[in-house]
Amino acid sequence: MSIAVVRIGSSHTGDLAGTPLDGDALVLEDERIAWIGTSEEVRPADHRLVVDAAGAGVVPGFIDSHVHVTFGDYTPRQQTVGFLESYLHGGMTRAISASEVHVPGRPTDPAGVKALAVAAERCFRSYRPGGVTVHAGSVILEPGLTDADFAELRQAGVWLAKAGFGAFPDPMGYVPVVQAARQAGLVVMCHTGGGSIPGSQRAIGAEALLAMQPDVAGHVNGGPTAMSDEDNQRVVLEGGDMALQLVQAGNLRSAIDIAHLALEHHQEHRLLLASDTPTGTGMIPLALLRTMAELVSLGPLSPELALAAVTGSVARVYDLPAGRLALGAPADLLVLDAPVGSVAKDWKGALRLGDLPAVAVALTAGELRFARSRNTPPPSRPVTVVHPA
Numbered sequence: 551m552s553i554a555v556v557r558i559g560s561s562h563t564g565d566l567a568g569t570p571l572d573g574d575a576l577v578l579e580d581e582r583i584a585w586i587g588t589s590e591e592v593r594p595a596d597h598r599l600v601v602d603a604a605g606a607g608v609v610p611g612f613i614d615s616h617v618h619v620t621f622g623d624y625t626p627r628q629q630t631v632g633f634l635e636s637y638l639h640g641g642m643t644r645a646i647s648a649s650e651v652h653v654p655g656r657p658t659d660p661a662g663v664k665a666l667a668v669a670a671e672r673c674f675r676s677y678r679p680g681g682v683t684v685h686a687g688s689v690i691l692e693p694g695l696t697d698a699d700f701a702e703l704r705q706a707g708v709w710l711a712k713a714g715f716g717a718f719p720d721p722m723g724y725v726p727v728v729q730a731a732r733q734a735g736l737v738v739m740c741h742t743g744g745g746s747i748p749g750s751q752r753a754i755g756a757e758a759l760l761a762m763q764p765d766v767a768g769h770v771n772g773g774p775t776a777m778s779d780e781d782n783q784r785v786v787l788e789g790g791d792m793a794l795q796l797v798q799a800g801n802l803r804s805a806i807d808i809a810h811l812a813l814e815h816h817q818e819h820r821l822l823l824a825s826d827t828p829t830g831t832g833m834i835p836l837a838l839l840r841t842m843a844e845l846v847s848l849g850p851l852s853p854e855l856a857l858a859a860v861t862g863s864v865a866r867v868y869d870l871p872a873g874r875l876a877l878g879a880p881a882d883l884l885v886l887d888a889p890v891g892s893v894a895k896d897w898k899g900a901l902r903l904g905d906l907p908a909v910a911v912a913l914t915a916g917e918l919r920f921a922r923s924r925n926t927p928p929p930s931r932p933v934t935v936v937h938p939a
Contacts, residue, residue: 551579551597551598552577552578552579552584552596552597552598553577553578553579553597553598553599553600553601553881553913553916553917553918554575554576554577554578554592554594554596554597554599554600554601555575555576555577555578555600555601555603555608555883555885555913556574556575556589556592556600556601556602556603557574557575557589557602557603557604557605558571558573558574558575558576558589558603558605558606558607558608559574559603559605559606559607559608559887559896559931560607560896560897560898561574561607561608561609561875562607562609562610562854562857562858562861562875563610563862563874563875563876564609564610564857564858564861564862564865564873564874564875564876565858565862565874566818566819566854566855566858566862566863567854568852568853568854568855568857568858571586571608571875572586573586573587573588574588574589575587575588575589575591575592576608576875577592577597578881578883578913578916579881579916580916581880581881581915581916582878582879582880582881582916583875583876583877583878583879583880583881583883584877585877586875586877594936594938595938597938598937598938599918599935599936599937599938600935600936600938601885601911601913601918601921601933601934601935601936602933602934602935602936603885603910603911603931603933604931604932604933604934605931606885606886606887606896606897606910606929606930606931606933607885607886607887607896607897607898608875608883608884608885608886609857609861609875609883609884609886609897610861610862610872610873610874610875610879610882610883610884611641611642611643611644611861611872611873611882611883611884611912611913611914612640612641612642612643612644612838612860612861612884613642613643613644613645613646613860613861613864613865613868613870613872613873614637614642614644614645614646614824614825614837614838614860615646615648615739615766615795615822615824615864615867615868616646616648616739616768616769616795616797616824616825616826616827617634617637617645617646617647617648617684617824617825617827617828618647618648618649618650618651618652618826618827618828618829619634619645619647619650619670619674619684619686620650620652620653620670621650621653621669621670621673622673622677622679623635623679623680625652625828625833626652626653626654627652627828627829627830628828628832628833630828630833632679632680633828633833633835634679634680634682634684635679635680635681635682636680636833636835636925637682637825637833637835637837638680638681638682638912638914638919638920639835639909639912639920639923639924639925639926640834640835640836640837640838640839640909640923640925640926641838641839641860641884641886641909641912641923642682642825642838643681643682643683643872643882643883643884643912643914644682644683644684644685644870644872644873644882645682645683645684645685646685646710646864646868647670647684647685647686647687647688647710648688648712648739648768648826649688649689649690649710649711649712649715649739650666650667650670650686650687650688650690651690651712651715652828652829653666656690658690658692658716658717659692659694660692660694660695660696660699663689663690663691663692663695664689664695664699664702664703664708666689666690667687667688667689667690667703667708667710668687668703668706668707668708669687670686670687670688671686671687671706671707671708672687672707673686674686674687675707678914678915680919681912681914681915681917681919682914683872683882683914683915685710685868685870687707687708687709687710688708688710688711688712688739689703689708689710689711689712689731689736690711690712690715690716691711691712691713691716691724691727691728691731691738692716692717693716693717693718693723693727695727695730695731696730697730697733697734700730700731700733700734700736701734703734703736704734704735704736708736709735709736709737710736710737710738710739711728711731711736711737711738711739712738712739712740712741712768713727713728713738713739713740713741713762713764714740714741714742714754714768715741721753721754721755721758721762722758722761724740724758724762725758725761725762728740728762728763728764729762729763732763732764732765737765737766737867737868737869738762738764738765738766739764739765739766739767739768739795740754740759740762740764740766740767740768741754741768741769741773742754742755742759742767742768742769742770742772742773742777743755743769743770743771743772743773743774743775743776743777743800743801744772744774744775744776753775753777755777755778755781756777756780756781756782756784756785756788759785759789759792760784760785760788760789763790763792764792765792765793765867766792766793766795766822766867767785767789767792767793767794767795768795768797768826769795769796769797769799769800769824769826770782770785770794770795770796770800770808771796771797771800771801771802771804771805771807771808772800772801772804773797773799773800773826773829774799774800774801774830774831775801776800776801776803776804777804779804779807782804782807782808782811783811785808786808786811786812786815786817787811787815789820791820792820793820793821793822793863793867794808794812794817794820794821794822795822795823795824796808796809796821796822796823796824796841796845796859797823797824797825797826797837797841798824798825798826798827798831798834798837798838798840798841799825799826799827799829799831799834799837800826802844802848805841805844805845805849806844806845806848806849806850809821809845809849809850809851810849810850813850813851818855819863819866820863821851821855821859821863822859822860822863822864822867823838823841823842823845823856823859823860824837824838824841824860825837825838825841835925836906836925836926838860839906839907839909839926840906841856842856842857842859842860842901843900843901843904843905843906844904846901846902846904847901847902847903847904848904853897853898853901853902854898856901861873861874862874880915881913881914881915881916882913882914882915883912883913884909884910884911884912884913885909885910885911885912885929885933886907886908886909886910886929887907887908887910887929887930887931887933888900888905888907888908888929888930889905889906889907889908889926889927889928889929889930890908890927890928890929890930891927892905892930906926906927907926908923908926908927908928908929908930909923909925909926910922910923910928910929910931910933911933911935918935921933921934921935
């Protein structure tokens with residue numbers, strides 16, 4: 551049976567304008583959004599569950615485009631079990647692999663990196679830790695990979711690639727390999743800035759990024775070491791449609807600088823917000839909320855733009871059906887509110903003040919995953935879940 555969400559307050563359908571729902575209620579059925587309308591039209595007895603938002607907001611579930619998954623819900627970098635399920639309690643309903651580079655003893659030869667990507671993609675096809683959808687299997691670009699290898703990977707279901715951790719002696723060596731991967735239909739993210747962990751690639755700056763033209767400049771504000779201000783400007787002004795991914799595990803000053811540049815030059819559609827975790831920085835279940843609050847309260851982003859940068863904009867860059875509230879879209883959504891104790895009136899006001907919004911309810915694939923986050927403060931409004939008789 552279906553789930554209804556009623557009495558919705560400040561909503562956001564996932565686009566750059568922050569367009570609200572055409573109504574204050576919706577119904578989820580068969581893992582999709584099946585109906586949008588008004589609360590007065592909803593008959594509680596027709597539904598398995600009714601979520602009463604009590605005036606709290608409803609938004610698409612967050613998509614984190616820079617997560618270092620390995621196998622299972624475990625990160626060997628921080629020796630932590632259950633991090634993906636914990637991130638759900640910070641609003642992340644989908645994770646996109648930034649490559650399985652943290653797998654202990656990871657292979658570096660073409661056959662090995664292909665096998666690693668295929669294995670990861672297969673393992674997460676139906677495995678949803680805590681209800682999180684994981685888009686895994688990002689092939690690490692290494693010397694020796696050919697057009698035939700990328701065609702084989704696409705046929706096997708791998709559609710992600712990562713540049714910046716391979717054994718190329720110079721970043722310019724990535725240029726033909728990145729172009730070949732993109733030509734085969736893979737979405738390519740490139741490491742940006744200084745090295746992140748021992749053994750990682752030398753610094754990758756604007757010159758190499760502009761020559762490669764990846765789909766996504768990964769942690770363009772540093773992961774964790776940032777590029778120069780001059781390089782920031784070049785990537786924004788000369789980077790075409792290259793997505794500008796700003797991360798929690800990067801340099802905040804650089805993130806604010808790039809956000810200002812993007813808005814000044816009408817490039818806000820290129821902004822993505824992500825975590826770049828788990829890494830040496832650690833695992834941060836509230837990474838996306840923190841990045842949103844920082845770039846709204848300290849930087850130039852509006853709450854609407856920040857929300858789009860973790861929902862609809864990510865979906866557009868990665869060609870995903872999620873990240874939006876619309877008929878037929880995947881039923882991944884959050885009930886957000888100002889946290890208890892905040893002077894803000896709703897989730898947007900909380901971001902403006904730098905407060906982390908409360909995640910009151912999370913639904914993924916049309917299923918209720920929790921009715922109160924264990925990681926955020928409680929909501930100001932009395933959000934409830936009712937099981938009609």
